[in-house]
Amino acid sequence: MKGSSEHGETSKAPLGRGGVSKGVSVLDLILRFIAIIGTLASAIAMGTTNETLPFFTQFIRFKAQYSDLPTLTFFVVANSIVCAYLILSLPLSIVHIIRSRAKYSRLLLIFLDAAMLALVTAGASAAAAIVYLAHKGNVRANWLSICQQFDSFCERISGSLIGSFGAMVMLILLILLSAIALARR
Amino acid sequence: MKGSSEHGETSKAPLGRGGVSKGVSVLDLILRFIAIIGTLASAIAMGTTNETLPFFTQFIRFKAQYSDLPTLTFFVVANSIVCAYLILSLPLSIVHIIRSRAKYSRLLLIFLDAAMLALVTAGASAAAAIVYLAHKGNVRANWLSICQQFDSFCERISGSLIGSFGAMVMLILLILLSAIALARR
Numbered sequence: 001m002k003g004s005s006e007h008g009e010t011s012k013a014p015l016g017r018g019g020v021s022k023g024v025s026v027l028d029l030i031l032r033f034i035a036i037i038g039t040l041a042s043a044i045a046m047g048t049t050n051e052t053l054p055f056f057t058q059f060i061r062f063k064a065q066y067s068d069l070p071t072l073t074f075f076v077v078a079n080s081i082v083c084a085y086l087i088l089s090l091p092l093s094i095v096h097i098i099r100s101r102a103k104y105s106r107l108l109l110i111f112l113d114a115a116m117l118a119l120v121t122a123g124a125s126a127a128a129a130i131v132y133l134a135h136k137g138n139v140r141a142n143w144l145s146i147c148q149q150f151d152s153f154c155e156r157i158s159g160s161l162i163g164s165f166g167a168m169v170m171l172i173l174l175i176l177l178s179a180i181a182l183a184r185r
Numbered sequence: 186m187k188g189s190s191e192h193g194e195t196s197k198a199p200l201g202r203g204g205v206s207k208g209v210s211v212l213d214l215i216l217r218f219i220a221i222i223g224t225l226a227s228a229i230a231m232g233t234t235n236e237t238l239p240f241f242t243q244f245i246r247f248k249a250q251y252s253d254l255p256t257l258t259f260f261v262v263a264n265s266i267v268c269a270y271l272i273l274s275l276p277l278s279i280v281h282i283i284r285s286r287a288k289y290s291r292l293l294l295i296f297l298d299a300a301m302l303a304l305v306t307a308g309a310s311a312a313a314a315i316v317y318l319a320h321k322g323n324v325r326a327n328w329l330s331i332c333q334q335f336d337s338f339c340e341r342i343s344g345s346l347i348g349s350f351g352a353m354v355m356l357i358l359l360i361l362l363s364a365i366a367l368a369r370r
Contacts, residue, residue: 125307126314140253
């Protein structure tokens with residue numbers, strides 16, 4: 001069925017191949033949904049994080065929120081951008097289920113998926129580096145752990161990373177799926 | 186017309202397409218070399234970083250090296266792994282110049298390239314988060330900048346990131362090139 005239909009030699013190609021291509025495209029759509037949920041959950045979980053300690057002095061109120069650390073703000077922004085891109089890519093993914101021979105649109109998706117993979121990985125691992133520091137601190141640089149005071153804050157920012165790393169794995173699989181679809185045309 | 190040579194109709198295929206595929210494969214090889222140089226330079230520049238301050242007390246000698254910060258160690262490891270992978274992928278890339286119709290080996294390369302893209306991005310952005318902290322510090326978390334004391338250390342670790350981010354861009358382009366080669370088969 002691949003490529004031959006435009007030359008009017010449909011009978012030559014085995015039927016099974018079109019079915020597999022359709023299966024790959026449907027799987028592509030499902031993985032995109034999972035990645036959307038992952039990035040959205042990460043962005044929301046991190047974006048709504050704040051903790052106010054029950055004690056305060058006359059001058060300072062002890063409060064921690066994600067925007068205190070620029071890296072965590074980048075994490076929220078990166079996840080939001082990737083989530084928006086994935087939502088925008090859904091129509092194209094649906095088109096691929098119907099037209100499984102599409103070529104240039106798949107190339108475009110592979111390129112953008114790779115760029116978004118880099119973005120979501122950058123956000124997740126930069127945030128992970130800061131979360132690690134918040135938990136462990138660093139003796140040599142004299143950076144103390146802040147997790148003893150801000151316990152629930154730390155738990156929340158650690159948990160937020162999961163969705164992002166999940167989306168990372170999904171995007172690697174999405175790139176592979178698009179490549180398989182291209183190879184099977 | 187693509188894919189027709191396996192049915193013994195080679196004469197049908199235009200010569201230009203083979204030439205373009207060959208060009209894509211050669212470009213693939215060149216980009217791999219650039220990425221190897223980038224990751225190698227990053228790993229070496231970061232791995233050889235240390236600075237001993239000219240003053241010391243009776244008990245403490247002020248010395249900074251990359252292994253003081255676990256994230257920077259991860260950066261060196263990630264870059265070394267990606268560099269080793271890229272060197273190992275060279276023979277396959279050369280095979281692709283000769284056999285431009287290869288399919289499964291290209292799929293394998295796309296998958297591994299995507300995984301390595303994630304790894305090098307993780308290393309680079311985690312290190313960037315720490316380098317940013319070393320430069321600016323963070324008032325809310327009470328983490329002070331260490332770059333005033335360890336000036337040349339900071340310059341060195343900042344510079345090390347460049348090669349890694351360059352390799353990141355190269356890997357995105359490599360994924361796109363492999364996809365183009367698959368689509369053009």
